[in-house]
Amino acid sequence: MSAPVYNRVALIGLGLIASSMFWAMKRAGLAGEVTGYARSAETRDTARRIGLCDRVCDSAAEAAEGADLVVLCVPVGAMGAVVQDIESVLKPGATVSDVGSVKAHVIEAVAPHIPDGVHFVPAHPLAGTEHSGPEAGFAELFDNRWSLLVPVEGTDPDAVQRLRDLWEGMGANVDEMDADHHDLVLAVTSHAPHLIAYTMVGVADDLRRVTDSEVIKYSAAGFRDFTRIAASDPTMWRDVFLTNKDATLEILGRFTEELFALQRAIRTGDGEHLHQYFTRTRAIRRGIIEAGQDTDAPDFGRAKKT
Ligand SMILES: NC(=O)C1=CN([C@@H]2O[C@H](COP(=O)(O)OP(=O)(O)OC[C@H]3O[C@@H](n4cnc5c(N)ncnc54)[C@H](O)[C@@H]3O)[C@@H](O)[C@H]2O)C=CC1
Ligand SMILES: O=C(O)C(=O)Cc1ccc(O)cc1
Secondary structure, three states: OOOOOOEEEEEOOOOOOHHHHHHHHHOOOOOEEEEEOOOOOHHHHHHHHHHOEEEEEEHHHHHHHHHEEEHHHHHHHHHHHHHHHHHHHHHOEEEEEEEOOHHHHHHHHHHHHHOOEEEEOOOEEOOOOOOOOOOOOOOOOOOOOOOOEEEEOOOOHHHHHHHHHHHHHHEEEEOOOOHHHHHHHHHHHHHHHHHHHHHHHHHHHHHHHOOOOHHHHHOOHHHHHHHOOOOOOHHHHHHHHHHOHHHHHHHHHHHHHHHHHHHHHHHOOOHHHHHHHHHHHHHHHHHHHOOOOOOOOOOOOOOOOO
């Protein structure tokens, strides 16, 4: 057990990430008391029933009042509204953080509502599953995964270090990045791939009407991964695409160009083009493995502990 990093932590939005944070903090004794708030009474009841949070509150302000760390764990599009509910109760010296999958938009929506004397340190754990809600979380979710901190310029280094201590205590490896770079990297590694998975499952579903259940019955591993990813929470992913619009469109534009080139190679029988392309992508995968950065799970973001 470590010494607590924060005496009081408030989790706003009790879904997969908040519940995993709660169990991970408890596992390592990182917080004295953890309060929680969820918008729906049903989620709050579930949280109370399963012992998620030391105290489940009926408003975000009640949960955040007196907290040393408040973590916004709601969909990216809801962050701005949630911080407005709590801004008047934030304690001087407290830190506000978030776990949103997009950073520039969250900073734009949240930073104007952070009172003087309160620190704001945005974060993003690169770990998740296709499941959501208060019962989806588990203490090991962040073990040996990256968590990215995205502090705005001029942020108190002690506040950043303390949040780093918390994430490391929850098992994660921590790096710092600026918001625009984060959003571009995530568009390539997470956001565009999710959109492609959604599309591929939609296409297969259309086809299923013709081929009956064969598409699912005989699906190989690649397609199974697509169906897992495409089962992710619709609200969360709608918000990701609407708030990381420019970077996602940039990557999708490049993707479409390459796809058209491959499509043309197939149509014209240009085996040389296909072979060269696949040789290049195979070398990339092998390079990743040799560098010790392999993902050893079908999901995303595992990093080698150094
Ligand atoms: N699911 C994943 O794999 C990952 C998600 N994230 C980010 O973490 C955040 C939370 O995601 P999850 O825990 O997966 O979601 P979730 O769907 O499991 O939980 C979200 C919670 O926020 C609540 N909520 C929704 N709108 C709200 C509002 N307007 N006001 C108050 N509460 C509201 C929901 O009722 C629910 O309790 C999102 O910003 C997401 O982008 C980050 C890393 C991985
Ligand atoms: O389950 C998967 O494959 C993921 O990609 C999990 C995930 C989803 C969203 C994030 O912002 C970070 C990680």
